[in-house]
Amino acid sequence: MNRVLGLAQLSDDEITTLLDLSDRFAKDGIPPARPGRFVCGLFFNPSLRTRTALEVASLSLGAHCIVHDVGAGVWKIETRDGAVMDGVAQEHVRDAVGNFLSTAVHAIGVRTFAEISRPYEECRKDPVLSAIVSASRVPVINLESAIEHPMQGLADLLVLRRHKPRKVAITWAYHPRALPMAVPNTALIGFARAGYEVHLCHPEGFDLDPMVHEQAGGNVTVFEDMDEGLRGVDVIYAKSWGARGEYGPKGHAELRVPHKGWIVNRERQGNAAFMHCLPVRRNVVVTDEVIDGPNSWVSEQAHARVLTQAAVLHELL
Amino acid sequence: MNRVLGLAQLSDDEITTLLDLSDRFAKDGIPPARPGRFVCGLFFNPSLRTRTALEVASLSLGAHCIVHDVGAGVWKIETRDGAVMDGVAQEHVRDAVGNFLSTAVHAIGVRTFAEISRPYEECRKDPVLSAIVSASRVPVINLESAIEHPMQGLADLLVLRRHKPRKVAITWAYHPRALPMAVPNTALIGFARAGYEVHLCHPEGFDLDPMVHEQAGGNVTVFEDMDEGLRGVDVIYAKSWGARGEYGPKGHAELRVPHKGWIVNRERQGNAAFMHCLPVRRNVVVTDEVIDGPNSWVSEQAHARVLTQAAVLHELL
Amino acid sequence: MNRVLGLAQLSDDEITTLLDLSDRFAKDGIPPARPGRFVCGLFFNPSLRTRTALEVASLSLGAHCIVHDVGAGVWKIETRDGAVMDGVAQEHVRDAVGNFLSTAVHAIGVRTFAEISRPYEECRKDPVLSAIVSASRVPVINLESAIEHPMQGLADLLVLRRHKPRKVAITWAYHPRALPMAVPNTALIGFARAGYEVHLCHPEGFDLDPMVHEQAGGNVTVFEDMDEGLRGVDVIYAKSWGARGEYGPKGHAELRVPHKGWIVNRERQGNAAFMHCLPVRRNVVVTDEVIDGPNSWVSEQAHARVLTQAAVLHELL
Numbered sequence: 001m002n003r004v005l006g007l008a009q010l011s012d013d014e015i016t017t018l019l020d021l022s023d024r025f026a027k028d029g030i031p032p033a034r035p036g037r038f039v040c041g042l043f044f045n046p047s048l049r050t051r052t053a054l055e056v057a058s059l060s061l062g063a064h065c066i067v068h069d070v071g072a073g074v075w076k077i078e079t080r081d082g083a084v085m086d087g088v089a090q091e092h093v094r095d096a097v098g099n100f101l102s103t104a105v106h107a108i109g110v111r112t113f114a115e116i117s118r119p120y121e122e123c124r125k126d127p128v129l130s131a132i133v134s135a136s137r138v139p140v141i142n143l144e145s146a147i148e149h150p151m152q153g154l155a156d157l158l159v160l161r162r163h164k165p166r167k168v169a170i171t172w173a174y175h176p177r178a179l180p181m182a183v184p185n186t187a188l189i190g191f192a193r194a195g196y197e198v199h200l201c202h203p204e205g206f207d208l209d210p211m212v213h214e215q216a217g218g219n220v221t222v223f224e225d226m227d228e229g230l231r232g233v234d235v236i237y238a239k240s241w242g243a244r245g246e247y248g249p250k251g252h253a254e255l256r257v258p259h260k261g262w263i264v265n266r267e268r269q270g271n272a273a274f275m276h277c278l279p280v281r282r283n284v285v286v287t288d289e290v291i292d293g294p295n296s297w298v299s300e301q302a303h304a305r306v307l308t309q310a311a312v313l314h315e316l317l
Numbered sequence: 318m319n320r321v322l323g324l325a326q327l328s329d330d331e332i333t334t335l336l337d338l339s340d341r342f343a344k345d346g347i348p349p350a351r352p353g354r355f356v357c358g359l360f361f362n363p364s365l366r367t368r369t370a371l372e373v374a375s376l377s378l379g380a381h382c383i384v385h386d387v388g389a390g391v392w393k394i395e396t397r398d399g400a401v402m403d404g405v406a407q408e409h410v411r412d413a414v415g416n417f418l419s420t421a422v423h424a425i426g427v428r429t430f431a432e433i434s435r436p437y438e439e440c441r442k443d444p445v446l447s448a449i450v451s452a453s454r455v456p457v458i459n460l461e462s463a464i465e466h467p468m469q470g471l472a473d474l475l476v477l478r479r480h481k482p483r484k485v486a487i488t489w490a491y492h493p494r495a496l497p498m499a500v501p502n503t504a505l506i507g508f509a510r511a512g513y514e515v516h517l518c519h520p521e522g523f524d525l526d527p528m529v530h531e532q533a534g535g536n537v538t539v540f541e542d543m544d545e546g547l548r549g550v551d552v553i554y555a556k557s558w559g560a561r562g563e564y565g566p567k568g569h570a571e572l573r574v575p576h577k578g579w580i581v582n583r584e585r586q587g588n589a590a591f592m593h594c595l596p597v598r599r600n601v602v603v604t605d606e607v608i609d610g611p612n613s614w615v616s617e618q619a620h621a622r623v624l625t626q627a628a629v630l631h632e633l634l
Numbered sequence: 635m636n637r638v639l640g641l642a643q644l645s646d647d648e649i650t651t652l653l654d655l656s657d658r659f660a661k662d663g664i665p666p667a668r669p670g671r672f673v674c675g676l677f678f679n680p681s682l683r684t685r686t687a688l689e690v691a692s693l694s695l696g697a698h699c700i701v702h703d704v705g706a707g708v709w710k711i712e713t714r715d716g717a718v719m720d721g722v723a724q725e726h727v728r729d730a731v732g733n734f735l736s737t738a739v740h741a742i743g744v745r746t747f748a749e750i751s752r753p754y755e756e757c758r759k760d761p762v763l764s765a766i767v768s769a770s771r772v773p774v775i776n777l778e779s780a781i782e783h784p785m786q787g788l789a790d791l792l793v794l795r796r797h798k799p800r801k802v803a804i805t806w807a808y809h810p811r812a813l814p815m816a817v818p819n820t821a822l823i824g825f826a827r828a829g830y831e832v833h834l835c836h837p838e839g840f841d842l843d844p845m846v847h848e849q850a851g852g853n854v855t856v857f858e859d860m861d862e863g864l865r866g867v868d869v870i871y872a873k874s875w876g877a878r879g880e881y882g883p884k885g886h887a888e889l890r891v892p893h894k895g896w897i898v899n900r901e902r903q904g905n906a907a908f909m910h911c912l913p914v915r916r917n918v919v920v921t922d923e924v925i926d927g928p929n930s931w932v933s934e935q936a937h938a939r940v941l942t943q944a945a946v947l948h949e950l951l
Contacts, residue, residue, distance in 0.1 A: 036694075064693045066686060066689050066690070068682065068685070072680070072703075073677065073680055073685065073706075074680055074681065075681075075913050078916075082917070083917065084918060085917060085918055086810045086915065087810075090913045091682065091912065091913030092913075092914075092916050095912050095913060095914060095916075095925075095932065095936075096913070098933070099912065099932050099933035100682065100686070100912065100939075103933060103937040104686055104940050105686075
């Protein structure tokens with residue numbers, strides 16, 4: 001394993017290796033097996049779990065962790081090849097990452113959301129992550145890009161594997177802003193490939209990319225009615241995302257507004273467990289009653305983030 | 318000891334234990350007695366001494382320290398129970414702290430000033446700190462909340478204990494902005510309970526909360542004339558704070574403006590020592606001559622912040 | 635050695651000691667020779683290489699590194715003596731650094747650019763760095779001030795020493811904004827004193843300070859024509875800077891605009907090696923072809939930043 005960019009790029013064996021290692025860390029603690037190694041987290045966007053998990057996992061492994069906020073503590077970064085840099089970006093990724101950072105550390109983690117104000121066709125190429133991967137001389141870890149969030153996906157798979165459900169619904173929920181699709185993309189790919197029977201629920205117009213459906217394979221049924229899609233499942237995995245039609249400078253929030261009723265409440269939950277990657281808008285995406293209820297796995301998921309992050313770093317450092 | 322929220326909540330014995338430990342650290346150095354433990358500092362506001370002291374103390378103890386700036390590197394946090402989160406806050410404290418952070422680290426330090434633009438009656442309930450304490454599964458350390466600043470108070474008590482004064486004046490001073498009351502509250506409670514004879518000096522309308530006076534007990538005399546209150550004391554502890562009437566959306570800075578003359582200068586200092594928690598507005602709160610003079614203890618106070626922080630972490634980790 | 639403020643203040647022997655140590659670290663690795671020591675990086679401006687190098691070097695030496703962003707995570711700092719602090723700055727450098735920070739750590743690194751919106755005569759006194767040096771009780775390291783960037787200069791000298799060129803051109807290049815002069819100042823002083831024959835190329839009106847020319851000594855020839863100055867040199871060291879006439883509130887960008895043609899391209903490069911401190915505006919300062927070409931030393935320079943930073947910390951901690 002020389003990088004982790006998405007579940008779509010990992011083999012089943014690689015995923016199993018990472019989950020087995022995570023479970024061993026849960027049981028025996030994370031061993032200080034990588035002393036003197038350096039990880040750099042490059043954050044183009046805010047983060048709580050990912051940033052904390054990266055730091056706790058690195059330091060528990062005996063490694064060092066440096067965190068940079070792009071555009072705040074460090075320079076704005078240009079990622080387009082051949083750009084004439086007379087605008088706001090002060091440094092090119094080839095210099096920031098290629099000529100420097102990857103000569104100074106042993107692995108680079110990158111958090112870079114989709115820029116929803118740009119056309120979807122651009123975002124789906126994952127331009128920032130791709131540019132960093134091209135430039136870097138050391139392994140890159142995707143800490144959520146425009147297309148995938150494999151660190152979340154591994155944590156979710158770890159939790160699912162412990163509980164052994166059969167049917168898992170991944171459902172869209174309302175949110176005041178258009179959010180990236182990385183989490184549902186990774187969940188769809190990861191859950192379907194792991195053999196769960198997946199119900200993918202979203203309003204019309206909010207479909208995930210056909211490329212992602214292809215990577216997920218055949219275990220997926222799509223529902224455009226939330227109640228129907230949640231009926232009889234063992235787990236409800238909720239997440240909001242923006243429609244492809246919302247990308248671009250105009251936004252088109254009117255596409256989302258009619259679907260304010262897509263919230264996970266007690267009635268819809270039934271006997272299913274509830275999962276969410278966090279952060280979550282309470283009483284918009286899910287009611288307090290569900291997320292604070294006995295069948296909520298959100299804390300187990302969040303805690304698993306440290307374990308799977310440590311497993312990935314253990315393999316790459 | 319399973320948390321440190323305010324001097325009001327610590328027993329005399331607990332305070333003495335922490336001060337004794339701090340003095341031992343001053344003499345012998347801080348021992349690396351807590352290897353592998355994790356502290357997270359959650360900063361809703363800027364800080365120099367508190368942030369540095371938390372990092373130096375944690376690392377000296379052999380522990381790791383992670384620092385998050387809420388609303389900058391990490392998500393904005395909602396603290397009200399039952400909120401419908403369709404506004405700017407992206408994450409609820411129950412998820413950020415309860416379901417995640419307190420599963421990943423061993424203690425959480427929180428810096429959260431009073432929001433003076435909100436009504437005083439709200440601030441005095443210390444809503445953010447209280448919500449974090451309710452949510453957390455691990456010990457919480459108050460790194461200055463709306464109501465108390467116990468890390469500062471312990472450092473101040475350490476300095477006072479070494480110098481053995483009898484009479485201590487806590488005096489209001491002018492400042493261009495309305496500041497929180499946490500420092501004078503904690504000083505009043507800590508100094509009075511430690512047996513010093515306290516002169517509390519402030520203009521009319523700038524009284525501290527009756528709850529705080531009650532926690533401080535009987536060793537306190539209030540003066541509404543600065544010169545009278547400072548006469549004959551051994552120590553002058555200066556600090557500015559906003560009047561209760563300044564809280565709320567309107568501000569009412571006109572309450573402070575008439576009191577620009579409340580500055581500690583050489584004439585008023587006499588033979589007394591000078592203390593201030595820093596940061597301080599020089600030549601507004603205190604003249605250069607006093608703070609840079611031979612009877613200034615501000616540097617000893619600041620340095621004590623590392624020692625008392627280490628003592629608290631030693632007990633809680 | 636008890637501080638590193640500029641190459642102008644280091645003796646030839648001190649520079650050689652630091653470069654020899656850096657080369658030893660390159661060969662044998664950086665030894666954990668300074669356990670338990672604390673470095674604080676105080677950043678008034680953004681930084682990628684400097685911040686990363688400070689952290690990697692400190693941690694590799696076994697020391698701890700604390701990084702503060704002035705005005706973001708920590709308070710705005712006043713540096714003028716005797717100021718009546720009723721403005722935006724919340725804390726004076728005498729308190730932030732003198733009375734606190736330098737009692738808590740063993741060395742302080744400072745990044746503080748020239749404020750080009752202020753008159754040049756103010757900037758050339760290096761007011762912020764000077765105030766911090768006056769206030770600090772521990773060694774100060776200049777991580778780029780208004781006048782010098784010695785950490786960059788040491789890295790550049792390390793690279794030059796390995797390659798043994800004879801003639802080095804330091805050339806101005808166009809840039810959309812007026813940048814500080816610290817890098818060319820240090821390069822001029824360092825390269826000339828090290829015995830390289832220096833061609834200093836810049837448009838009329840963009841001369842470096844006479845004080846800097848004096849510190850550099852006699853090995854320098856000035857060219858106001860780029861092509862002429864680059865002819866026959868072994869190394870081209872490119873950098874943009876603002877004219878002295880651009881300092882002050884008005885800016886006067888019109889001084890720079892006529893010189894958009896000052897770019898290092900393949901034709902001008904000839905057989906010379908290319909150097910730049912980074913970050914660099916690609917296709918404005920230098921073409922991709924040159925910086926990505928086989929004769930580009932920018933990555934070697936950037937990597938050397940960690941080595942020379944470690945050497946400086948090794949001597950000062």
